[in-house]
Structure formats: C-alpha cells, structure tokens
Amino acid sequence: MNYLKSHITLILALVSILLSIFLFRIFNKILFLYEKNIVNNYSIVIVSTSKIENLNYPEIEKITPIDIKDQIQRLQQKYKNIDFSKIDLPYFYKLTLKKLPSPKKLEKLKERLKQKAFVKRILTHSSSQTKIYNLLMLLKILTKMFMVIVGVLGFLLIVKQLEVWKLSHSERMYIMELFGAPFWLKGAALFKIAILDSLIAIILTVSFVYFITNSFLFTKIISDLNIILQIDYIKEFLLLLVISFSISLISSIIVVVSKK
Amino acid sequence: MNLVKANNLTLAYNSGVIIKESTFTINEGDFVFLTGVSGSGKTTLIKAMYGEIKPKGLLQIGPYNMGTISKSKLTKLRRHMGIVFQDYKLIPEWNILRNVMLPLFIKGYDKKIAEQKALEVLKKVKLSHKIDKFPAELSGGEQQRAAIARAIIHSPAIILADEPISGLDEYSASLVMDLFIMANKMGITVLIASHSLPGDFNISYKHLHIEKGKIYELS
Ligand SMILES: Nc1ncnc2c1ncn2[C@@H]1O[C@H](COP(=O)(O)OP(=O)(O)OP(=O)(O)O)[C@@H](O)[C@H]1O
Ligand SMILES: [Mg+2]
Numbered sequence: 001m002n003y004l005k006s007h008i009t010l011i012l013a014l015v016s017i018l019l020s021i022f023l024f025r026i027f028n029k030i031l032f033l034y035e036k037n038i039v040n041n042y043s044i045v046i047v048s049t050s051k052i053e054n055l056n057y058p059e060i061e062k063i064t065p066i067d068i069k070d071q072i073q074r075l076q077q078k079y080k081n082i083d084f085s086k087i088d089l090p091y092f093y094k095l096t097l098k099k100l101p102s103p104k105k106l107e108k109l110k111e112r113l114k115q116k117a118f119v120k121r122i123l124t125h126s127s128s129q130t131k132i133y134n135l136l137m138l139l140k141i142l143t144k145m146f147m148v149i150v151g152v153l154g155f156l157l158i159v160k161q162l163e164v165w166k167l168s169h170s171e172r173m174y175i176m177e178l179f180g181a182p183f184w185l186k187g188a189a190l191f192k193i194a195i196l197d198s199l200i201a202i203i204l205t206v207s208f209v210y211f212i213t214n215s216f217l218f219t220k221i222i223s224d225l226n227i228i229l230q231i232d233y234i235k236e237f238l239l240l241l242v243i244s245f246s247i248s249l250i251s252s253i254i255v256v257v258s259k260k
Numbered sequence: 261m262n263l264v265k266a267n268n269l270t271l272a273y274n275s276g277v278i279i280k281e282s283t284f285t286i287n288e289g290d291f292v293f294l295t296g297v298s299g300s301g302k303t304t305l306i307k308a309m310y311g312e313i314k315p316k317g318l319l320q321i322g323p324y325n326m327g328t329i330s331k332s333k334l335t336k337l338r339r340h341m342g343i344v345f346q347d348y349k350l351i352p353e354w355n356i357l358r359n360v361m362l363p364l365f366i367k368g369y370d371k372k373i374a375e376q377k378a379l380e381v382l383k384k385v386k387l388s389h390k391i392d393k394f395p396a397e398l399s400g401g402e403q404q405r406a407a408i409a410r411a412i413i414h415s416p417a418i419i420l421a422d423e424p425i426s427g428l429d430e431y432s433a434s435l436v437m438d439l440f441i442m443a444n445k446m447g448i449t450v451l452i453a454s455h456s457l458p459g460d461f462n463i464s465y466k467h468l469h470i471e472k473g474k475i476y477e478l479s
Contacts, residue, residue, distance in 0.1 A: 172351045178310065180338030181366045 013157035014201035194248035268317035282475035296470030342411035
C-alpha cells in the first residue's frame with residue numbers, strides 16, 4: 001500500500017505521457033497509410049490535344065496514359081457509319097499525386113494545368129475529396145491536441161512528484177552530503193525509484209497498446225480502412241524506454257541537485 | 261603540524277557577527293575542548309569547520325582554505341571528518357545499523373565488511389540491542405551514542421563532536437569519553453564542544469574558549 005502510494009504519481013505521469021506518444025505514433029501511421037491509400041485511388045484525368053511525355057510538377061507522382069482502344073471499339077460497333085480511326089481523338093491521362101492535396105492546392109494545380117495550351121479538360125472528383133481531406137486534417141489536429149493535453153497533465157504530475165520527493169528525500173540527502181557522499185550515492189534511492197517506475201510504466205503502456213491494437217474493434221477498423229498496419233513493438237519499446245528513462249532520471253537529478 | 265589554522269577568523273550569519281577576528285591553531289593529534297556559554301558560537305565554529313558557513317579571514321583545514329574551497333574538495337574533506345551534530349542528524353528512514361554504516365558506504369566499503377564494523381562500534385557504545393530500531397524509536401542519549409558511533413567508524417582524521425555527552429548519564433558519558441580518548445590515541449584529532457571542561461580528565465588537552473565573540477587559546 002505504502003509502495004503504491006509513493007510510486008503511483010510518477011507511474012501515472014509516465015504512463016500518460018508514454019501512452020499519448022505511442023498512440024499518437026500509431027495513429028499517425030494509420031493516417032499516413034490511409035492517406036496513401038486515398039491518393040493511390042484518387043486521380044485527376046486530363047484530356048489533352050497532344051501527347052504528354054512528362055509534366056514536371058513537384059506534386060505529381062506519375063502520369064499514366066489511359067488506354068481508350070476498348071471504348072473506341074465499342075463505340076465503333078455502335079455507330080458503324082462513323083469511322084473513328086479517321087477522327088483526331090484527344091489523349092487521356094491519369095495523374096497520380098504524391099500527397100492528398102488540400103482543396104486550395106488542388107485548385108492551383110488545376111489553374112496551372114489549364115494554362116497549358118494542350119490541356120482541353122480536367123476532371124476531378126472535388127467534393128468527396130474535400131470531405132475526406134478535411135476529416136483527415138481534423139483527426140490530425142485532434143490527436144495532436146490530445147497529445148499536448150496529456151503531455152501537460154503528465155508534466156504537472158511530475159512537478160508534483162518532484163515536490164513530494166524533495167520533501168521526503170532532502171533530509172537524508174543533506175545528511176549524506178555532510179559526510180561527503182558523492183552525487184550518485186545521495187541520489188541512489190531516487191534513481192532506483194526512477195528506473196523501476198519507468199520500467200513499470202513502459203510495460204503498462206506497451207501491454208495496454210498491444211491489447212488495444214489486437215482488439216476485435218481495432219483490427220476491424222483497420223481492415224475496413226483497407227490498410228495493413230505493422231507495429232514494430234521492439235522499436236517502440238526502445239523508444240519509450242529512452243523517453244521514459246530520460247524523463248524520470250532528469251526529474252530525480254533535479255531533486256538531488258536542487259537545494260531545499 | 262597544524263591541522264586547523266584560524267587567523268583573524270570572523271563568522272557571521274545574516275543576523276549578525278558571532279565570532280570576530282579570532283586566531284588559533286589545532287595540531288594533528290590534539291585533543292581539544294571548545295568551551296563557551298550557550299549561544300557563544302561553538303556550533304557556529306564547528307559549522308565553519310565542516311564548510312556549512314563561509315568564514316571571513318583565514319580558516320584552513322588540512323590543505324584547504326575553507327573560504328574558497330570548491331564543492332568537490334569539500335565533499336572529499338568531509339569524508340575525513342567524523343561529526344557528531346548537536347541535534348544528532350540521524351537519517352530518520354534508516355535503522356541504526358544503516359545509519360552508523362553511512363561513512364563506510366561513502367568510502368565505498370563492501371556491505372558485509374561495513375556491517376561487521378558497524379556492529380563492533382555499536383557494541384562499544386552499548387547499542388547492540390538497538391541496531392534494527394529507527395532513530396525515532398531511541399531515547400535522546402541512545403541517538404547521541406549512535407551519532408558518536410557513526411562519527412568514529414571510519415577512523416576520520418578529525419572528530420568534531422558538538423556537546424556529545426550533554427544528554428548522557430555519568431556512566432555513558434565516561435564510556436563515550438573513553439572512546440574519544442581511544443580514538444585520539446590512534447592519532448585522530450578530537451575536538452569536543454561543551455559548556456565547561458570535564459571535572460577529572462587525565463590526558464593533556466588543548467582548551468579553546470569562546471567569550472564575547474572571541475576565541476581564546478587557553479592551553
Ligand atoms: N542559522 C542561524 N542564523 C542566524 N543566527 C544563528 C543561526 N544559528 C545560530 N545563530 C546564532 O548564533 C549564535 C551562536 O549560536 P551557536 O549555535 O553557535 O551557539 P552555541 O555556542 O553552540 O550554543 P549552545 O551551547 O546552546 O549549543 C546564537 O546567538 C544564535 O542565535
Ligand atoms: Mg551548539
């Protein structure tokens with residue numbers, strides 16, 4: 001009970017910070033994959049009077065000609081009296097973009113394409129595109145806000161923990177100092193707590209995230225989004241380890257260094 | 261050889277000067293009594309000797325000038341001191357055994373050896389039966405003896421004892437004084453602050469007396 005009391009604040013603070021970082025990273029990954037998905041499926045079709053080899057626009061990933069032979073053949077069968085091979089047909093191209101463009105950027109791109117003499121028409125599916133884009137942006141902002149709020153809360157908890165530590169450890173550290181104890185010995189008890197609490201916090205966080213990401217609901221959402229999410233748990237664990245140890249050890253060092 | 265050298269030493273708190281322009285020396289191996297009435301500045305002088313307050317004028321301990329000593333040097337110097345604080349300053353969350361072992365921890369002793377030494381010293385101050393008690397569970401005199409055990413366990417170069425027998429009965433007091441005499445015979449410099457000189461004391465000693473802010477070397 002006593003143990004729990006003296007450790008709960010730091011563990012809670014660390015878990016909230018680590019969890020927000022971990023979830024933020026996973027969410028960002030999902031968004032990234034999903035955005036890529038949309039971009040791949042999303043395209044702009046341009047109708048051109050001449051052949052286009054290359055369009056050197058930075059936002060364009062690739063430009064692929066659309067084969068219209070089949071359609072022509074079908075038309076030919078329907079309208080036997082027209083000789084389609086004699087008609088000067090325009091060229092059709094599909095533009096694939098690197099990123100999901102904002103509506104503004106999309107407009108700009110269209111403007112620029114229109115200025116090209118050979119471009120006759122540009123076809124986009126703007127309205128649905130805008131909606132998806134806005135939704136993604138909203139989600140991004142919300143996760144960032146969530147992370148900031150949780151981070152601030154965690155920080156406040158840690159500040160509170162520092163006060164408690166100062167109160168309960170300063171007398172011992174002062175006496176040890178009077179006998180010439182080196183820095184690490186003065187702080188040894190605190191450093192031990194910091195390391196132990198960090199480990200507990202990391203294990204809690206990683207197991208919690210593992211549990212969530214393997215839950216039925218989560219896996220269903222991911223498959224509905226049509227993406228393949230892979231989480232490198234070892235890498236994430238190491239990252240959290242570094243963050244957690246840094247936070248808790250720096251906190252304990254602050255207590256040892258600061259005079260009461 | 262001078263172990264402590266004070267020249268025109270002045271010690272002051274924000275509230276005022278306690279000791280002014282005093283000059284004295286303590287030699288290696290001396291047994292020193294520091295006397296003076298309550299509030300005369302005995303504890304203040306001891307504080308200056310372990311670097312808790314900065315002196316004006318010269319206060320030299322071993323090779324170190326206490327006015328300019330760096331923090332890391334001070335840490336080193338303190339490892340050669342055995343201090344008995346007037347208010348004992350035992351670590352409340354440690355038991356007596358662990359408290360007494362502190363100077364050995366700091367010197368990097370192996371835990372087993374430190375424990376063995378602590379048991380020996382605690383036996384000498386007649387506290388063997390209280391080793392696993394916490395300071396708050398001990399009487400004032402018992403805490404004082406634990407503090408004395410902690411001050412001598414690591415054979416320091418100098419023992420600074422601030423009224424180490426004030427709370428003890430006659431038997432315990434003579435027991436403690438015998439310990440200090442024994443330490444002194446081993447070459448340790450001993451300084452004992454007290455209100456007055458002990459009645460019967462049969463080894464030669466140096467007497468420093470504080471009166472009205474001045475420290476006098478009486479013998
Ligand atoms: N931290 C402090 N800040 C300001 N004044 C102090 C402080 N500590 C002690 N003093 C003052 O310094 C004077 C000397 O105090 P000190 O404790 O050195 O006396 P002492 O000789 O040890 O007395 P006692 O025999 O009662 O222990 C006293 O008048 C006291 O009020
Ligand atoms: Mg005093």
